[in-house]
Amino acid sequence: MNHFLQPVLVLAGATYRELIRQRLLIGIGFVAALITALSFFLATVSLDQNARVLHNIGLATITLSAVLITVFVTVQTIARDFDGRMLYLLFPKPIGRGQYVLGRYLGVMALVATTLVTLGGLFALGTLLTGNSLISDTLINLGYAFLQLAVVAAVVQLFASFTAPLNATLYGFAFYIIGHSFGSLKEFFTLSGNLAAANLINGVGYVLPNLEKFDVRAATLYDITLPLGGVLTTILYAITFSAIALLLTTAVVRKQEV
Amino acid sequence: MEALPLTVTDLTRRFGEQTAVDSLSFSVHAGEVLGIIGPNGAGKTTTIKTVLGLLHPDAGTIKLFGGNPTSTKVRARIGYMPEHPNFGANLTGRELLEFVGALFGLSKPDRAARAQELLTLVGLPEEAAGKKVSGYSKGMLQRIGLAQALVNKPDLLFLDEPMDGLDPIGRIAMKDLLLSIKASGTSVVFNSHVLSDVAAISDRVLVLHKGKTLAYDTVAKLVPKGESLETVFLKLIQRA
Numbered sequence: 001m002n003h004f005l006q007p008v009l010v011l012a013g014a015t016y017r018e019l020i021r022q023r024l025l026i027g028i029g030f031v032a033a034l035i036t037a038l039s040f041f042l043a044t045v046s047l048d049q050n051a052r053v054l055h056n057i058g059l060a061t062i063t064l065s066a067v068l069i070t071v072f073v074t075v076q077t078i079a080r081d082f083d084g085r086m087l088y089l090l091f092p093k094p095i096g097r098g099q100y101v102l103g104r105y106l107g108v109m110a111l112v113a114t115t116l117v118t119l120g121g122l123f124a125l126g127t128l129l130t131g132n133s134l135i136s137d138t139l140i141n142l143g144y145a146f147l148q149l150a151v152v153a154a155v156v157q158l159f160a161s162f163t164a165p166l167n168a169t170l171y172g173f174a175f176y177i178i179g180h181s182f183g184s185l186k187e188f189f190t191l192s193g194n195l196a197a198a199n200l201i202n203g204v205g206y207v208l209p210n211l212e213k214f215d216v217r218a219a220t221l222y223d224i225t226l227p228l229g230g231v232l233t234t235i236l237y238a239i240t241f242s243a244i245a246l247l248l249t250t251a252v253v254r255k256q257e258v
Numbered sequence: 259m260e261a262l263p264l265t266v267t268d269l270t271r272r273f274g275e276q277t278a279v280d281s282l283s284f285s286v287h288a289g290e291v292l293g294i295i296g297p298n299g300a301g302k303t304t305t306i307k308t309v310l311g312l313l314h315p316d317a318g319t320i321k322l323f324g325g326n327p328t329s330t331k332v333r334a335r336i337g338y339m340p341e342h343p344n345f346g347a348n349l350t351g352r353e354l355l356e357f358v359g360a361l362f363g364l365s366k367p368d369r370a371a372r373a374q375e376l377l378t379l380v381g382l383p384e385e386a387a388g389k390k391v392s393g394y395s396k397g398m399l400q401r402i403g404l405a406q407a408l409v410n411k412p413d414l415l416f417l418d419e420p421m422d423g424l425d426p427i428g429r430i431a432m433k434d435l436l437l438s439i440k441a442s443g444t445s446v447v448f449n450s451h452v453l454s455d456v457a458a459i460s461d462r463v464l465v466l467h468k469g470k471t472l473a474y475d476t477v478a479k480l481v482p483k484g485e486s487l488e489t490v491f492l493k494l495i496q497r498a
Contacts, residue, residue, distance in 0.1 A: 010360040018348045088340035089406065092310050092416075093361045094330035258312045 007095040008103040015107020019073050020114065028072075029115065032065035036123050040130055054127060055134055055221050062119045063145045069115050070149045071156050071172040074108050078160035079168070087258040098250040105157055105246060112149045116142045137220040147238035148214035152176060154245035155209070161252045179211030209241045261324025262287055263414040263445040264309065269318035271301075271308050271469075278304040280469040281318070286414065286447055286462075291440050293460030294449040295491060300466040302449040303341060306418050309447075310338055322414065334362065337412035341419045343403040345391045351402050352377065352387040355409060362410045369409075376405040381431060396423040404435065415439065417448035421455060433459065457487040465491060467498045 039057035081087050120142040127134040156172040182205040189198035213234050219226060264286040271279040279301040286292050294302045307313045309320050311327035325332040345354050352373050359369025377387050380401040421429050436459050450456050463480055465473040472494045473480055481487050
């Protein structure tokens with residue numbers, strides 16, 4: 001196997017195995033499953049809006065649960081390494097700091113994928129059983145949620161590498177909220193006639209990750225076809241921002257002493 | 259001719275205004291055991307951590323097998339047992355050793371065999387091997403700490419307070435283990451407050467006080483006949 005990737009994949013596997021055994025994960029997953037189940041109940045009592053209610057509440061719950069899990073486990077993984085002296089085990093071994101950052105990140109992303117597949121699978125099965133088949137909608141939304149969480153995990157890992165766990169967690173959620181506010185701000189400034197501010201927000205959205213690019217719930221709800229070019233641009237956007245965040249994290253970790 | 263396992267020249271490390279290690283120079287030859295002793299705060303752990311690249315030196319050079327401590331090729335040849343280990347809350351002892359084996363690129367059967375070999379060597383029974391490391395006693399942690407440092411059959415082994423927290427039986431067992439590692443030809447650098455053990459295990463001793471070298475010589479030259487390392491150490495500290 002490639003000399004660079006071998007320790008990365010070993011660390012990613014170990015990270016995933018450690019994370020999947022966490023009780024916190026079971027707790028968040030249980031609450032998410034409960035809210036998703038509730039969306040089925042709400043769908044049955046809504047008038048002719050079954051699919052819409054299921055679509056909105058179910059998919060939003062899955063995404064938000066995955067965001068919670070991503071932020072918490074990313075911060076916890078890095079904080080435990082630095083504060084808990086786990087790095088005394090890792091850094092004297094033949095694994096570079098960049099390989100360490102990538103290995104931990106891929107382990108977290110494997111957990112994120114498991115979370116999305118598990119919650120999404122249960123939701124899709126529920127829609128099938130209740131005659132509201134939303135399987136293709138679910139798949140598209142989960143794919144975009146995964147891309148979004150790839151960016152969130154990379155940025156939160158960067159925060160966790162240089163600040164206290166509580167700060168990193170708060171910054172992580174702030175990043176998520178700000179990342180979803182670009183569209184609203186742009187719309188506000190456009191409606192108020194302040195085009196310069198609207199253009200500025202648009203520009204900032206290309207420098208800082210604009211997470212609204214990953215929200216396709218409305219498009220899938222109204223059966224709007226997503227153009228292939230747009231899909232590829234979004235994938236490239238996620239990869240670019242994640243890569244930049246990971247490179248910055250590596251630079252920070254190289255300077256860190258343990 | 260191969261470079262020495264370890265050469266440290268004029269190593270200095272400061273923490274703010276305080277100089278923890280001050281112009282330290284020493285070397286370790288192949289198969290040699292170097293014991294580092296000194297009172298609390300003398301700079302023993304700082305020296306080991308800086309040599310390993312866990313801390314950055316403010317001045318001086320460190321060569322491990324002629325290379326940089328951060329080189330992965332160099333790291334493939336060393337082992338390190340930290341003073342206060344934390345090996346991951348959710349891993350069992352066996353999983354930890356297999357994980358470390360995987361980091362060194364051992365195949366699955368090889369790392370399973372090496373893990374079993376090391377569990378036997380350090381005296382961890384089967385039931386402990388299957389238990390989570392987070393539930394280990396201090397003695398068991400020291401044993402698994404030594405085992406994980408030996409996974410790659412290192413040419414140079416660093417041990418930070420290997421006797422710390424062990425009961426008399428555990429200490430004797432650890433001392434015997436270190437003597438058997440020495441007999442295998444592995445170079446060892448270790449620090450300890452148990453001076454009788456340091457004298458029994460080491461070929462050469464480095465005495466540190468406030469980050470500076472008080473003495474650096476072979477045990478035979480440092481300790482006159484009829485005296486112990488403890489009395490020599492106390493004289494050196496009182497004189498400093």
